[in-house]
Amino acid sequence: xxAVIVSGGKQYKVSEGDVIRVxxxxxxxxxxxxxxxxxxLHDGALKIGTPxxxxxxxxxxxxxxxxxxxxxxxxxxxxxxxxxxxxxxxxLYRSED
Numbered sequence: 001x002x003a004v005i006v007s008g009g010k011q012y013k014v015s016e017g018d019v020i021r022v023x024x025x026x027x028x029x030x031x032x033x034x035x036x037x038x039x040x041l042h043d044g045a046l047k048i049g050t051p052x053x054x055x056x057x058x059x060x061x062x063x064x065x066x067x068x069x070x071x072x073x074x075x076x077x078x079x080x081x082x083x084x085x086x087x088x089x090x091x092l093y094r095s096e097d
């Protein structure tokens with residue numbers, strides 16, 4: 001059995017026991033999370049939503065709050081001495097379904 005869910009504008013293929021990393025949710029560690037936007041569900045028979053499967057829900061628990069690897073942005077223009085370094089990190093949650 002597996003499903004395709006949407007969280008944070010991204011799609012994830014999940015099945016029972018999978019651990020996924022999704023973008024920031026407003027929940028604490030150990031809290032239950034349910035994903036209502038299920039695009040596809042396969043439990044012996046394939047159910048494809050238009051755009052979502054009615055009545056389908058995927059639930060899990062938040063295992064850990066954390067951050068993704070830092071993304072370094074480096075701008076450089078040759079011969080003019082211009083260079084600028086900047087970085088950004090995305091908050092992530094690890095969830096088990």
